[in-house]
Amino acid sequence: MGFRFADIKILLISHAHNDHCAGAALVKKLTGAQYMVMDADVPVVESGGKEDFQYGAQPEMSFPPVQVDRILHDGDTVKLGGAVLTSHLTAGHTKGTTTWTLDESEFGPSGSEGAEGTRTLHVAIVGSPNVNPGYKLMNNKAYPHIASDYVHGFQVLKSLPCDIFLGAHGSYYGLKEKYERWQRGDRAAFIDPQGYKSYIADRERAFEAELKRQEAGKQ
Helix, strand or coil: CCCCHHHCCEEECCCCCHHHHCCHHHHHHHHCCEEEEEHHHHHHHHCCCCCCCCCCCCHHHCCCCCCCCEEECCCCEEEECCEEEEEEECCCCCCCCEEEEEEEEEEEECCCCCCEEEEEEEEEEECCCCCCCCCCCCCCCCCCCHHHHHHHHHHHHHHCCCCEEEECCHHHHCHHHHHHHHHCCCCCCCECHHHHHHHHHHHHHHHHHHHHHHHCCCC
């Protein structure tokens, strides 16, 4: 991918589920990276998954516990070199699900013929807006405000400017198809503002449908 693994300085995650953070202990051991996690997910990370509201009692969902080096809060920035990432709390999927944004500069023709200019592209890396099977959106003693967190998360996601749509899973944004286009020379393959809007709208509809189903007593 164009960098040495041992050079990793900062380790970030989207949320504290084992398929996103189980490797953190090994990465820290091999690189000495600073592990930075959204505040509400810190107990889950540091307990190896035991504090997860949904999966804490399931051994198969556990992972090696890791001490967090920096506790993040909604709106905090993480900087390394010229890169600046901003954390956005989009909770629901986990209590600390984080969507990351950053800006990139694209060089190319501008204004007058032959002139070179830049434009800023807004990048959004979606944490997860999904309602997993078995999630209780009502009367959830382990996560009483889960539904309102989802609602707030969708409000945040809809407010974010997005040109380059990325996410915690490649399936969110069509990674395979876009990467194949990029390999064929399409340097704009990952620029997909409408795809971002459509994905968020689709996930919000799915959440609202599940909430209505549970409200009707069909959970």
